[in-house]
Amino acid sequence: MNGPARITALAVTLAGMVLTMSGCNQLxxxxxxxxxxxxxxxxxxxxAIGHFQKATQLDPSLPMAKTYLATAxxxxxxxxxxxxxxxxxxxxxxxxxxDVLVKDPxxxxxxxxxxxxxxxxxxxDDAKEWQKKVLQADPKDPEAAYTxxxxxxxxxxxxxxSALQAAGFNDDGAGNVKVPKKVMDPLKAQNSELVAEGLxxxxxxxxxxxxxxxxMAYLNLIYRRKADVDFGDAAAVKADIAAAEDWRTKAMGxxxxxxxxxxxxxxxxxxxxxxxxx
Numbered sequence: 067m068n069g070p071a072r073i074t075a076l077a078v079t080l081a082g083m084v085l086t087m088s089g090c091n092q093l094x095x096x097x098x099x100x101x102x103x104x105x106x107x108x109x110x111x112x113x114a115i116g117h118f119q120k121a122t123q124l125d126p127s128l129p130m131a132k133t134y135l136a137t138a139x140x141x142x143x144x145x146x147x148x149x150x151x152x153x154x155x156x157x158x159x160x161x162x163x164x165d166v167l168v169k170d171p172x173x174x175x176x177x178x179x180x181x182x183x184x185x186x187x188x189x190x191d192d193a194k195e196w197q198k199k200v201l202q203a204d205p206k207d208p209e210a211a212y213t214x215x216x217x218x219x220x221x222x223x224x225x226x227x228s229a230l231q232a233a234g235f236n237d238d239g240a241g242n243v244k245v246p247k248k249v250m251d252p253l254k255a256q257n258s259e260l261v262a263e264g265l266x267x268x269x270x271x272x273x274x275x276x277x278x279x280x281x282m283a284y285l286n287l288i289y290r291r292k293a294d295v296d297f298g299d300a301a302a303v304k305a306d307i308a309a310a311e312d313w314r315t316k317a318m319g320x321x322x323x324x325x326x327x328x329x330x331x332x333x334x335x336x337x338x339x340x341x342x343x344x
Contacts, residue, residue, distance in 0.1 A: 092125050118135035211274065
């Protein structure tokens with residue numbers, strides 16, 4: 067056999083070996099993926115992470131392997147815990163979800179997971195940014211809009227408490243009309259955009275889910291922060307508090323209806339607060 071022929075034969079042989087090895091790796095990767103899923107279902111998240119990592123190493127192109135790995139890592143993130151290890155785990159999950167998004171920029175699950183992880187580790191600006199990306203992919207998503215509104219309310223509320231406590235006042239939840247102008251004016255400027263955005267997204271959440279009692283409850287709260295922003299305009303403050311009370315009443319009614327529906331038995335039978343059928 068001449069030189070070129072030997073080279074060609076060797077290349078064909080090596081190619082066959084590579085294909086065989088590739089096939090073996092794919093089978094092994096799927097086995098690791100299945101084992102990881104079983105471990106995850108049993109809440110053995112560390113074990114699941116190990117299997118998913120092996121699956122991605124054996125076959126980087128395996129569908130869902132990266133998503134499962136990132137999801138298992140996210141499950142290990144402890145909300146509010148700012149230790150180096152916890153933040154590292156959170157960042158690992160975020161990075162893998164971002165890698166998934168490189169191939170599928172509109173993968174809503176990855177977008178929502180990233181937003182949720184940022185929320186858990188209290189990176190609220192990042193959480194809002196990614197929830198807005200969720201809404202770009204799915205404008206009708208009520209949870210994304212709700213979360214943005216909650217973040218805005220929370221920041222505005224903290225601003226109010228900080229400013230009032232520093233001046234020796236307590237928040238009355240009704241516009242704080244008795245607080246001096248010199249205290250409220252800076253607060254108005256600080257909270258104006260937060261309240262406007264929060265109101266916008268909470269209303270959007272309620273529009274996208276008619277029985278969203280949590281969104282209604284926060285609409286009550288955001289209108290009370292709007293009353294602070296409208297400080298000095300008695301008519302506007304009065305309207306804000308009236309709107310807040312209206313949403314509070316709606317939230318209570320819808321929550322009750324949701325609970326009754328949840329507790330409903332076959333044939334429309336419901337259970338009262340004492341556990342009696344009616």
